[in-house]
Amino acid sequence: MRVIVEKDYDTMSKVAANIMKEEINKNLSIVLGLATGSTPVGMYKELIRLHKEEGLDFSNVTTFNLDEYVGIDEEHPNSYHYFMKDILFDHININLENTFIPNGKSKDLHGYCKQYDKLIKEKGGIDLQILGIGENGHIAFNEPDEELNVGTSIVNLTESTVEANSRFFDSIDEVPKTAITMGIGSIMKAKNIILLASGKNKSKVIKQLLKADKITTKLPASMLLLHPNVTVIVDEEAYNG
Numbered sequence: 001m002r003v004i005v006e007k008d009y010d011t012m013s014k015v016a017a018n019i020m021k022e023e024i025n026k027n028l029s030i031v032l033g034l035a036t037g038s039t040p041v042g043m044y045k046e047l048i049r050l051h052k053e054e055g056l057d058f059s060n061v062t063t064f065n066l067d068e069y070v071g072i073d074e075e076h077p078n079s080y081h082y083f084m085k086d087i088l089f090d091h092i093n094i095n096l097e098n099t100f101i102p103n104g105k106s107k108d109l110h111g112y113c114k115q116y117d118k119l120i121k122e123k124g125g126i127d128l129q130i131l132g133i134g135e136n137g138h139i140a141f142n143e144p145d146e147e148l149n150v151g152t153s154i155v156n157l158t159e160s161t162v163e164a165n166s167r168f169f170d171s172i173d174e175v176p177k178t179a180i181t182m183g184i185g186s187i188m189k190a191k192n193i194i195l196l197a198s199g200k201n202k203s204k205v206i207k208q209l210l211k212a213d214k215i216t217t218k219l220p221a222s223m224l225l226l227h228p229n230v231t232v233i234v235d236e237e238a239y240n241g
């Protein structure tokens, strides 16, 4: 696990965006795995700048998002579909037909999960996966538990995640309690992984992750210790607390 510590959120975001830029320029048909949440927003802003000012080309890029709430409409302002369009896709030259986000409204959710992993495989697998991390160590919506899902699955969100995500909703009651998420195995199949974390509230979990020498389902992010190509990019607050 390579660790990069940057002085603040902006620098962390720019460093991550630059790595993405280099990877996209090396392979214009790259398959990216994308994350939602507040953490990657600065990186997405920088990617938009790189597109507008330096011509970074997304026209052949394919993206797969990690997760989506179950039962929420794509047009709902809190859906991850809406988020991705609003924060990134509407501002770059990506072909929306090449952007994939789990469908939390599918009539056959379990069948859909299998299809999602199959589609990732058909597109050649994820070249570069961006991850955030939950305060409880979740990656995507893989919550700490006795067992973790290998493939894309339907999961119940923990109370702490519902509470953390309630900041985006009018009230906590509106936060969906189930989600569809790429599994740990789907994430681990990515060739390269970048995990981002910023701010004091992530320092405890980052400390746990960086000092871990055992994997445990109680800290889903610890599974990344098994992956050969993970870069953790954090700001000083997340690193030092």
Ligand code: GLP
Pocket: 035, 036, 037, 038, 039, 040, 066, 067, 131, 132, 133, 134, 135, 139, 140, 141, 161, 165
């Ligand atoms: C959310 C998402 C994760 C995200 C994490 C951290 O619940 N499902 O993909 O990485 O929580 O979010 P944030 O970046 O807002 O702290």
